[in-house]
Amino acid sequence: MELSPRVTAITPSSTLAITAKAKELKAEGHDVIGLGAGEPDFNTPDHIIKAASRSMEEGHTKYTPAGGMAELKEAVARKFKTDQGLSYGPGEIIVTNGAKHALSLLFQTILKEGEEVIIPAPYWVSYPEQVKIAGGEPVILNASESNDFKLTPEQLEAAVSKNTKAIVINSPGNPTGIMYSSEELRAIGEVCLKHNLLIVSDEIYEKLIYKNAEHTSIASLSEQLKAQTIIINGVSKSHSMTGWRIGYAAGNKKIIKAMTTLASHTTSNPAVMAQYGTIAAYNGSSEPVEKMRTAFEDRLERGFEAVSAIPGFSCVKPQGAFYLFPNVKKAVEQSPYQTTDEWVAALLEQEKVAVVPGSGFGAPDNIRLSYATDFDQFSEAVRRIRAFAENNN
Ligand code: PLP
Numbered sequence: 294m295e296l297s298p299r300v301t302a303i304t305p306s307s308t309l310a311i312t313a314k315a316k317e318l319k320a321e322g323h324d325v326i327g328l329g330a331g332e333p334d335f336n337t338p339d340h341i342i343k344a345a346s347r348s349m350e351e352g353h354t355k356y357t358p359a360g361g362m363a364e365l366k367e368a369v370a371r372k373f374k375t376d377q378g379l380s381y382g383p384g385e386i387i388v389t390n391g392a393k394h395a396l397s398l399l400f401q402t403i404l405k406e407g408e409e410v411i412i413p414a415p416y417w418v419s420y421p422e423q424v425k426i427a428g429g430e431p432v433i434l435n436a437s438e439s440n441d442f443k444l445t446p447e448q449l450e451a452a453v454s455k456n457t458k459a460i461v462i463n464s465p466g467n468p469t470g471i472m473y474s475s476e477e478l479r480a481i482g483e484v485c486l487k488h489n490l491l492i493v494s495d496e497i498y499e500k501l502i503y504k505n506a507e508h509t510s511i512a513s514l515s516e517q518l519k520a521q522t523i524i525i526n527g528v529s530k531s532h533s534m535t536g537w538r539i540g541y542a543a544g545n546k547k548i549i550k551a552m553t554t555l556a557s558h559t560t561s562n563p564a565v566m567a568q569y570g571t572i573a574a575y576n577g578s579s580e581p582v583e584k585m586r587t588a589f590e591d592r593l594e595r596g597f598e599a600v601s602a603i604p605g606f607s608c609v610k611p612q613g614a615f616y617l618f619p620n621v622k623k624a625v626e627q628s629p630y631q632t633t634d635e636w637v638a639a640l641l642e643q644e645k646v647a648v649v650p651g652s653g654f655g656a657p658d659n660i661r662l663s664y665a666t667d668f669d670q671f672s673e674a675v676r677r678i679r680a681f682a683e684n685n686n
Contacts, residue, residue, distance in 0.1 A: 303422040308649050311637065315647035326674040327647045328662040331467070333533040333615065335588075337570075338581035341532060344573030345566040357565050359557035360549075361388025361541070365568045368575040369541055376499075377513050379524075381543045387553050388571075390563045392497045392527040392540030397423050398552040399523055399542055403458060403491060404429035410493075411452055411460040413444040414655030415618065417467045417495070421655075429458070433655055438620060441609050442469040446480040453484070459491040462511060465498040468654045468661040469618045470611020472502065478511040482518045492522040497540070500531035500582055502613040503590040512544070523548060530614075531582055532574045537567040589615050592664045592671065599675045600662065604682050615665040618651070622658040627686035633657055639685070644677040 312329055319325045360366075366383045373379040389395040396419070400410070406428045412420045413436040421431035434452050436444045449460065462481065464473045473481070485492050492511055499508050512522040527540030542552065562568070593611065600617050601608045605624025608617055621633060630636040637650040637660060651659030664671055 299426055299428075302425050306418055306653065308418070308653065311641065311647055311649060314638070314641055318641070318645060323645050325641075325645045325647060326666075326670050326677070328664075328666060328671070328674055329647050329649050330663045330665050332535040333530065333585060333589075333665045334667065335533045335581075335585045337534050337537070338532060338574070338577075340577045341534065341570045341573045344577075345537075345570035348569035349566050353565055353569060355565065357562040357568060359561050360553035361386070361562065362565075362568050362572075365572050368572050369543070372575050373524075373543065377510050379510065379513055379519065379543075382546075384546050385549055386541055386543045387549050387556065388539065388541045388563055388568065389527075389556065390540070390560055391529060391538040392495065392525050393419060393423075394538075394556075394560065394563075395525050395527070395540045395542040395552075396420070396493070396495070397426070398555050399493060399525070399548070400424050400427035400429060402548055402551045402555060405458075407456060408458040409454060409456045410458060411449065411490075412655075413442075413461070413463075415442060415466070415468055415651065415659065416461070416655050417463060418653045420461050420463075430456070432457070435655075438609060442466070442471045442618075443473060443477060444481065446484050449481060449484045453488045453490070457488065457490060459493055460485060461493045461495060463495040463497075465502060465506075465508070465611070465613025467498065467614055468616050468649075468651070468656075468659075469609065470498075470614040470616050471609065472506055472508065472612045473511075475509045475514065478509055479514055482511055482514055482521075485521060486517055490521070492518070493525065494522050495525045497525065497527055497530050498614040499526060501586055501589060501615060503586075503593055504612065506612040508613070520545065528571050528574050532571075533585060534567075534570070534574065537564075537570055539563055539567050539571045589664065592668050593617075595668070596662075596664045596671055596675070599672065600678075603675070603679045605686065606682070615663055617662045617664065618654075618656070618659050619662070620659050624682045624686070625658075628682075629685065633660060636685075640678065640681050644681045646674045646677045646681075648678075 523544035608619040649661040
């Protein structure tokens with residue numbers, strides 16, 4: 294049977310092959326260390342679990358409004374006000390099944406066939422595929438490593454065409470962990486306003502930032518930019534709630550309303566108990582979040598030095614998220630392997646360390662290592678990667 298071109302045009306996640314191979318080796322009894330994880334290694338804080346559990350015992354097990362419960366939207370609106378000084382009414386917020394769902398609804402809502410979305414590379418793997426599924430054209434702009442993986446306003450200006458509809462800004466970014474400053478966002482924002490581009494601001498790693506870095510939402514820079522921006526966020530990373538599947542989008546009423554209609558005919562509401570858990574996440578103590586952030590900060594400080602010191606590696610220092618994204622071009626060139634993908638496969642085969650090749654993120658000279666893992670394990674993995682690099686040059 295012939296499948297729809299909408300799905301045949303998309304590529305499977307690049308992380309899947311390596312994850313499958315790592316699992317296979319583990320099942321054979323090998324001591325595999327996985328640095329591929331895109332989720333915190335902490336449990337969801339206890340008060341969140343208790344609140345969700347209590348909600349079920351109290352009988353809250355039925356449909357809610359498709360775009361999320363009013364009480365949760367209020368909690369999200371309060372969070373926006375407190376953390377970023379942004380005011381959103383309930384009609385300007387939709388709660389979704391994870392941030393990924395919010396992005397997917399958004400692209401399907403805004404894109405006409407063939408309209409372009411500018412995506413700076415390195416990018417999170419799902420952006421281009423989601424744009425394609427929605428009938429749009431991803432336009433990938435290489436944010437160079439020498440500019441700390443940040444897109445410049447000049448690059449953006451040069452790439453805008455009559456078909457450009459939107460741009461994705463992901464700060465702190467996956468896979469690089471880099472963050473845009475207010476000034477950089479303002480300059481990019483000016484180009485967006487000039488060409489009437491919708492700004493998709495993915496702020497899912499907002500809470501995981503280190504060493505006095507300050508997070509700025511582009512929407513907070515002016516009323517004009519706020520009107521032109523849809524913020525994407527959620528609790529998956531901030532509260533270690535990846536499996537709960539709660540994210541949200543905030544911005545223009547008309548867009549949010551259309552996204553909600555789309556959700557009402559596809560998924561209906563996100564799981565009600567997860568919504569109750571998220572209310573507790575935002576209304577309860579932020580201490581567990583801070584504890585996790587501090588642990589990541591410590592790991593980053595120690596892990597960054599060790600990874601940067603591996604022969605043939607160079608690494609831009611991240612300010613947020615929980616990944617290192619070293620450039621390994623030299624290490625690969627000095628090895629018998631032709632590509633980073635092959636080098637990564639051999640690393641897994643020989644040293645039993647799973648990392649993610651940068652090809653899936655639009656950066657084929659890099660690899661992604663997650664430090665959302667026990668630090669002793671991480672250090673052992675770095676020792677093995679170093680041994681691999683030294684033995685293969
Ligand atoms: N945006 C970015 C940049 C991510 O890294 C991820 C998850 O890996 C998501 C969105 C999706 O988050 P969620 O698990 O809430 O769907």
